[in-house]
Every structure is written in C-alpha cells, then in structure tokens.
Amino acid sequence: MQKKIRVAIISFGRIGKIHMENLIANPKFHVTMVCDIVKPADFEADFPGIQFVENYEEVLKNSEVDAVVIGSPTSLHPSQIKQAAIAKKHIFCEKPVGSNLEEITDAFEAVKKSGVIVQVGFNRRYDDDFLAIKNRLDEIGQPHILKITSRDPEMPPAQYLANSGGIFMDMAIHDFDMARYMFGEIETVFVQGAGLVDSNIIQYNDVDTAVTTLTFENGAIGVIDNSRQAVYGYDQRIEVFGSEGMLQNSNHLQENTVYSGKLGVVSEKPQYFFLERYLKSYDTELNYFADSILEGKPISCSMEDGVKAVKIAQAAKKSLMTGEVINIE
Amino acid sequence: MQKKIRVAIISFGRIGKIHMENLIANPKFHVTMVCDIVKPADFEADFPGIQFVENYEEVLKNSEVDAVVIGSPTSLHPSQIKQAAIAKKHIFCEKPVGSNLEEITDAFEAVKKSGVIVQVGFNRRYDDDFLAIKNRLDEIGQPHILKITSRDPEMPPAQYLANSGGIFMDMAIHDFDMARYMFGEIETVFVQGAGLVDSNIIQYNDVDTAVTTLTFENGAIGVIDNSRQAVYGYDQRIEVFGSEGMLQNSNHLQENTVYSGKLGVVSEKPQYFFLERYLKSYDTELNYFADSILEGKPISCSMEDGVKAVKIAQAAKKSLMTGEVINIE
C-alpha cells in the first residue's frame, strides 16, 4: 500500500481551503492538521479526524506531520519556512517566498542545511497549456522572443492595493517566474508603467499598467504586458518565438459555444479569474510536490526559483522608480 | 446533515467503474454494494466497506439500497429495470434501455406502477457545451435546421461490431437523443448508409457511414452524419440554426497550444474518444439523478426518453434496409 505524506495546512484562508480540497482528494496525501489563528465554527463537522491548532509550534513538534503547506500572509513566509526546515518538515509555500530579501536568504540557508524539500507555489508552471509549451520548446529551435500577456479582470480594492507589495511583487511575479521557466535566467529588466486604470495608484508608488522588457542569458528578449483591468476577463497568453517557429496558447473561454446573429459572431469571454482558469494547476502542483517527496523526483519549483522571482520583481520596481535598465546579479 | 442516497452498482465493467469513481466523490451518494458475476481480486482492499454480491436479488432485497446504477449488457436492462422498479429502488440505467421493444415496454409499465425515479444515461445531455446550447436555444428564434456531426476515431473490433446492435442502436442513438433534447419530438427518419471504412460490415446488415435526415414536430429539419472512423479523432459537433441565428460548439482539442512552423499553423487533434471528451458529463448526470431523488427536481432523461431513442434507432435501421422514409408513431 502506498505511503501517504502526512501534511499540515498552515493558514486556512481562501488558498488554504483550495489546497485542503486537493490534498483530501489526492491519495498521496493525508491531511492531519490545520493551523490558523481562528478556528472555523464547523471545522470538526466538516473535517472529522483533522486536528486544528492555533500554534505553529504544535505543528512543527508533531512527529505525525511530514510536510507543511503554507498559505499565510507573505511576510510570515520566511520565518515559517525556516522553522519548518529546522523541524525537518517538507515545505510547500505559496508565492512569493517573502518580501524582504535578507529574511528570505536566512530562510534559504536553513533549508539548505536541513535538506528538506521546498516547493514554491508558482502554480502556472503546472497549467496544462504552459506545460505543453515547455515540453515542446525544442520545436521553436533557438529561443528569440518571449511574450507574456497577463491582465487581471478588475482592480482589487484600494485597501488590498495599499498592502499588495505592488504590481510586480503581487501580480507580475507569476510572469517573471514563467519567463524563467520558459527561457531560463534573466539578465536585465526594464519597465514602463503608469496609473491608467486609476491614477490614484501612484500614491502607493505603484502602477496598474506595465510593460516589462527582459533580456535572458541565452540572448533572447522577453516582454510582459500587465494590466490590473481587462474588462473582457482574465487574459493569460504566452508566445514563444524562435529560429524554427512559434508556440502560443489562447485564453480559456467560459463556454465553448459560438453564436452567429445579427450583430456578429460572438464567442464567450475568457474565464473570469485565476481560480477558474488555473483551478487544475493547484491540484497538479501538489502532485509534483508529492512525487518529489515520495519518489525523489527533481523539485519542480525550488526555493531558489522563489528567490529569483523576488529579485526580478524588486528589479522591476527599481526600474519603474529610476527609469533605468536594472541588472539582475 | 445531508441525506445520502445509498446506491448499488450493477455490473462492474468499464462504465461501472467510472460511475463508482464519480459516486464515491459525490457527497450526495453512498455506495453500499456492487453486483457482478465475478468479484475483482482486490475489491475489498480497493473499496473497503462496500459489499460485493454476485446475485442481483441480494441487491434488490437489501433495505440499505435506495437506488441502482445499471451498467450491464443492454439485453439485461429491461428485466433489471423491471425488478428494481418492483423492489422500489430508484434506477439509473445506461443507454440503451434495451434492444427489444416488448421487453422495454414491459419494464416501463412496471416503472410507471412503482413510481420510482428512472434516469437513462444519455450522458451527452449533461456536457457543458450541449447544456449551454440547450439553455440558449431561444437566441436562435424559431428552430429551422439541426446538424449533428458524430464520428468515432476508429472502427471497433469485428467481434464488437457483430454484437453491437448496429451503428444506430450502438452509436447514433446518442445523436437521436440529442436531436430530441434540442428540437423535441421526431416525426420521420430517413437514412443513407454505406460500408465505406470496411465493406465487410455489410455482412452484419450494418454500415460504418450514415447520413440521417430527421423531421421534427415543430417543423424543423435535422441531419446527423455518422462515421465509425475519423482519423483525426473523436468529432462531436452540433449546430442549431433558426430564424434569429445559429449556435455551434467546437471539438475539444488535446492541447490548447498552436504551433506555427515551416509546414503551417498546427493545432492539436480533438480529444481521442468519449471517455476523454465527455468525462465530466458522467459526473454531472449522476448529480442530476441525485437532485431528482433528493430534491424532487424533474427527471432530466426519463424512461420515456430512453424508449423514444430506441424507437428512432429502430426506424433508422428500417429506413436503411428499405430505402424509405419511416414515420415514428
């Protein structure tokens, strides 16, 4: 009989609940604990047999826990990773791995020492479309140009924006990781950004519209265009172009039917947002995590990947502020 | 706490196992028994707590069973439906409801007397694409033309063909039901068919390629084209056309990526066959079945629907044999 990974979910918010559902349905996992500061009313009825604790320490000292799935606020990630690494728990941590590079580096050191497996939750790597492009990259020959369009359907509330860390750390960081995933290491970052959806965003030193140019170690050039508001829905497209051709995905529409009428030929809008569009990827990423633990498969999105995405996001912010091209060390 | 429907699966072949998986994952059901003539080796290990019996009688007399899900060979359907109806079990039965109209009518009488809920497994009714078209039918105004393309990816083995009941009862019956689902009752059937993929099929009084013209009570005209072999994969398209416009679905491709290279712009082939293409519909149909039992919602595909599809399939066969237009009573 298959060995199951005994897992604790750290922070039981929206993303924690998605992970809960996927972990329960996945035979490679057994959810033993959930840790959050407030216990939901019906927790025991809804999740019989799963222990609820309010203290992270209790998770770490519990020998019945093999791994933690961290979905807490970003600022807590580095310390939670570090402690889990010291406690020899494998770690799945939501992106980004943190917002302060010193803390992140400190956590990374602990991870390296302990030898636990850390996977960062850049879920788009596990999306069927992007997996297909990644797996078929040789069909384009030498990589020349990478284009990512990544637009959210609507502006988040002002309060969210104020604490989001900015468009690069909060939103474009997924695209920076995708760029590295596709074409490898990034050398330079240049940004043009503006507050076009709502100019009030400038007060947070933030923008809602940005075009970011990247250069890669392999010589290729990349460009990412981001917007906080595409009125037609979540716009998630990638195009890789090279010496032998081009690969592209297209948006997933809400319905696969087309209406031809007096006004034209009308298809549905793209799926509304990331929970619809990337639902399956949240399940797939945990499966990869399990395979790294159970079968020793290579880590599919490592702590180092998490750190590099943060560095690129910080460089993008710096480019926005200075108007200069920023080198990634 | 929600009441669960205690269900027994009758016949544990390929389709029985698909239903098992969906029933287990659906909180509205509790699988209590499986009935088949041979018990699989690891049954108890794989399905702890589910009773295995070799005798249908044991299912019917068990008061812990509220409903049966019948996936046995077609010839057994009428008697199994009849017995289940008498035993007051709700019934989900795979299509077709039988091959002999007298037996089917007999079973239907028993169903009417007992008042149990019977749902027939025309799973395509529950496919997201076809549900969307059905729900948006008013956008086309008065219905004028219905077109269904339904082509399998490859010929089944000769042995299967010999016992399949023929292309109309085995394969096109789904399309006949879809036609009724969309445009209502059918008045006449006319068929042109041929053995073009493999002329040997003629020995079974069967064809592998057919174009069927239907007329509907509402005055509309329909056409279904069937083939046992589309080398590019499972081809499942529907088009409804009327006074105000047209609705169409398209095939689901194996991958959502497009490659542009020296030879052209290449998309993936359609998903290979019905298990890939209609996977979700097998789950959805059971959910509708549960809602009819638990919440009294109208039966979404009734015994009468099952009977009518058989009558149309028989009329199609008769038209093929006689070259005449056949009226459906």
Place this chain on the structure above:
Amino acid sequence: MQKKIRVAIISFGRIGKIHMENLIANPKFHVTMVCDIVKPADFEADFPGIQFVENYEEVLKNSEVDAVVIGSPTSLHPSQIKQAAIAKKHIFCEKPVGSNLEEITDAFEAVKKSGVIVQVGFNRRYDDDFLAIKNRLDEIGQPHILKITSRDPEMPPAQYLANSGGIFMDMAIHDFDMARYMFGEIETVFVQGAGLVDSNIIQYNDVDTAVTTLTFENGAIGVIDNSRQAVYGYDQRIEVFGSEGMLQNSNHLQENTVYSGKLGVVSEKPQYFFLERYLKSYDTELNYFADSILEGKPISCSMEDGVKAVKIAQAAKKSLMTGEVINIE
C-alpha cells in the same frame, strides 16, 4: 502579341455588367458588342468603342465576334446557346443552362455538332477556397462524406420567388454542381424541405429550408442544407471527409478584426452576399474560359455539367413533391 478573344455580352443586367468589368480588365478579351433590348442612356460615353445592338442576330452574324457571354433570363439560354453554336461562336452561359430539359438537350446537340467551346457559369468552382479543396482532395483519401452549408442572407421578394424556378433550380443548383465537382457523379437525391422562414412560399410548390441527401457513384454520401435566410449573413461552408482526414473552408468575414469587450469576443459577420463573397470567382471563371479557347485547356465547366446540375435540381424538386428517393439516370 497575345491574340484577344473578341466577345459580345448578351443581356446587360446586373451579372452582364459584372462580366463587362472583368472582360475589360482581362487582356485576353476584347469586348466588341453588347446586346440587350434597351440601350442604357450613357452607354457610348461609358463604353466608347463598344457597339450596342438590340438584336441577337446581329451579334451572331458579326464576324468580329469570337464568343458570347450570355447573362439573359434562364428561359432564353437554350435557344441562345443553340444559335450561337450554329454561328460558331464560343459560349459562356450563366447557370442554369435552361429550365426545360428538352430545349436544353436540343441546344446541347447543336453544341456537339458545331464543336464550339461552351462554359457554364458555376462561378463557385473558381473560388479560391473551393479550388484549394478540390486540388487537395487526395489528402482525405477515399471520399466518405460531403457536407455543404449554403444559406442566403435574406428571402428574395415575393415576385422574385414566384418566378425563380424554386429553391433547387435557383439556389441549390450551385450546391449540386459543387457536389459533383468535388465527389463526382450523383446517383440518388432525397429531400426534406419546409416553408419555415415564410410559410407562404408553399403556394409556389417551393420551400425556403431544405436538407438534401445525395449518394455518389463512388459510394460516398452527401448532404446539403439550404436556407433562404441566415440573419448573420451569407453562409457558405463545405466539408469533405474521407478515410485519411477532412478538409473544410470557413466563411469570409466582413472584417478581419476581433473585439473583446464586456459582452464577449466579437468577430464580424460573414460577407453579406454572393457578390461580395464570390467577386473574384467571376473574374477567374472568364480566365479559364479564355484559356480553353486560346490554349486548348480542358473545359472547366462544360455544357454536360450544366445539364447534369439541372437534372439533379429537377430530381430534388420531384423528391420534395413525392417524398421519395429519386434516381438520377
């Protein structure tokens, strides 16, 4: 220097004027005469050097005329063809070649005797899309199924309908010719038709909606669906399916731009009607005519093709009236 075909245009209505424009622009032709019953006011100013006559005899006896392009009412076609053949003029005649089979046969006899070149104006044969499919037919292997969708954008006026010859002779005859062009000789015809757009059409023994099933000598099956009214525009699609694959064209949209907005993803409607959609084919067909005359290339749409299309249209009408399958001799 290239020899030019000296040509007379017979009947100067809408289609005659289109041919005039194409003939003038084509260096293989020299328009010498136009014949119609009424001379347009500005004819000489608009077309200096082109002689206008009101009598067909004058055209035929003029030794400066090598060929006639006939765009007169259908009932005049057979006698005009016959006379031109006797006068040794090459003939381009609009479809259909006539409405009375006896007259047509009589004209055909004259053509055979005289040896002149006759091309019938089934312009869709010369459309780039259909030429491409025709030229690539071997890619589908053995032909199995042919599907033609052919829908006009709106009902013609009642007066036109009363004298149109009916949907099969007036409209579907193009599709019958296309079917033969693609898959070869037709053996049987079966029609289901109805007056769904406007039931008044029944008074002319006519329909506005029809589904026609064809069988071919090569064993393949065909289906044509016609409607007099597609509110989204002219719908002209063809699909050929065989043992090795499928070829399809798509409609030509009025604009090649796509708008994504709050209501969905919106493409333009198809080009409105045949003059827009098939404009280029009217030019191409005359070029083929010239090449048959000047270079002896095979006739691309012969008198025999014209006769056969009429026979199929008549069979379709007969099937509609009798409800029976009609054999084409």
Place this chain on the structure above:
Amino acid sequence: MQKKIRVAIISFGRIGKIHMENLIANPKFHVTMVCDIVKPADFEADFPGIQFVENYEEVLKNSEVDAVVIGSPTSLHPSQIKQAAIAKKHIFCEKPVGSNLEEITDAFEAVKKSGVIVQVGFNRRYDDDFLAIKNRLDEIGQPHILKITSRDPEMPPAQYLANSGGIFMDMAIHDFDMARYMFGEIETVFVQGAGLVDSNIIQYNDVDTAVTTLTFENGAIGVIDNSRQAVYGYDQRIEVFGSEGMLQNSNHLQENTVYSGKLGVVSEKPQYFFLERYLKSYDTELNYFADSILEGKPISCSMEDGVKAVKIAQAAKKSLMTGEVINIE
C-alpha cells in the same frame, strides 16, 4: 467628366512598377511620364503613350505633370521632394522620407512654402485591417497598451543589410508610424535588440531581433517586437487595449482551408511577404492621394508624419547603442 491627375513615376524599380499598375487602373490618374536612369527594353511596347525620360528635370519642367510618385533610393528622397515642391508638383513619396534629418528638414521647408500636397507611403495605414481598428478605436475606451508584432519571413541578403539603414529605419519604421497612427505622439523610446538570427549583423551596428517600448503623450504604453526571420511567414499583428476592451487583427493565411488529419488540425501559413499581404493597400493609398488633390480631403499621411517616423527610428537606434531611454523632442 472627371479631372485626372497627370502623374510621373520617379524610379521604375519594383515599387515603381507596382505603383504604375495601380495608377493605370485608377481612373483618377493619368500616367504621363516615367523617369529612371535606364529605360527598360520593351517600355514603349508595354506602355504606349507614356513618355520615358532619364532626367528628373524634364519631369519637373513639364507642365503636363501634376504630381510625382517617388520610389527612388531613400538618399534621393529629400532633394527630389524639395525640387518637386519648388516645381509645384504634388508629391507621393515612398517611406522613409530620407535618412539625414537636416536634408529632410530642408525639403520640408520647401514643401511648406510651396503648398503642394505631400503624402508619404506608409502603406499599412491603408490596409483594411488597420483601417478597421483605427476607425473603431473608440470601442476600447481610453488607450492603455499597444502591441505590434512585425516579423519578416527571412533575412535579406548581406548586401542589402549593409546598406539598409538598419532594422529601425528599414523595417520597424512602418511600425513606428503605425504606433503614431493608432495612439498619437510618442514621447520616449527604449530598445533591446540582438543578432539572434545571424550574429554577423552586429558588424553593421544592426540587429535582427528587437523589442521596442514606447510611451505616448496620452499616457499609454506600446511595445513592438521585430524579427527579420519568422520561418512560418510574414507575421503582422496589432493589438490595442484600453479601458473598455481590446481590438486585434490576425494574419492573412495563404489559403482559407483547414485540414484535419492524423497529425493534427493544420491551417495554412500566413501570406509570405508584404507584396502579398499589403497588395491592396498600395492601391488604396494612391486613392487617398488623389482625393486629397482632387477633393481637398485631409492629407492621410503627411510630410510631418514622415519626419516623425524618421526621428523615432533614429531614437530607437540611439537607444540600442546606448542602452538608454531616448526622449523624442
């Protein structure tokens, strides 16, 4: 009767011959002269009635010439424009208007003084797709992001590259003009470029792959990606995105048919290069030129437009060389 513009074609190379064909077919023009350094052998036979001269002076002093269409090498444009302006001839000049800003400014002064009409040959402005997007710009609300993909099918020969003026002046200048045409004045330019198709291009201080970021006076951000080699054919796409939605065009394929076979669903490649893709625009632009002269319609692509495109191209080159963001004065 319509007044015709008497026009002389200056330089009779590839583009001059395209203009000749369009001018002859356009009733608004009458071609009176052609000027080039070498007279083609069959000129008189091919173009009876058109005078051939080897000296530009002869054109300018000829009172039978109302306008010149200049298709000579770029370095000659400013002086030929200046002289024609002084001679009071209307001017249609191929892009770019020159390569030396001082000379161009000098020519522009002469144009302003003389009051003749000057139209610059940015033919893409007159393409149906781009005209449609331009005309529907209000549907996207406030402009936020402009994306242009512009890739040639293959590298020009080394000799051409050596004298091309570089990718920005030779190729991307069309895209810079398109950017201005769509979103208005450009404020800054930033380029990342590389020699990825052939690194030898670096010896000309040139690149074959470039991503250019633009900022507009209206606050929007633009990005252009260029490549000298797309193996699948000429790739010409534009996307305008704003507060209310998005407009996109797509490539024109060589054939409008789709093949579904064992290897996938295959569409044709894009039309090979600019002469196929933009053929119609060369005709349309001359029509606009005629309407400005004959009917006083606003100049559709002015000398000033030509000058601005050159300035942006020069800024792009400077950005490539310095790695800095360049302001457009």
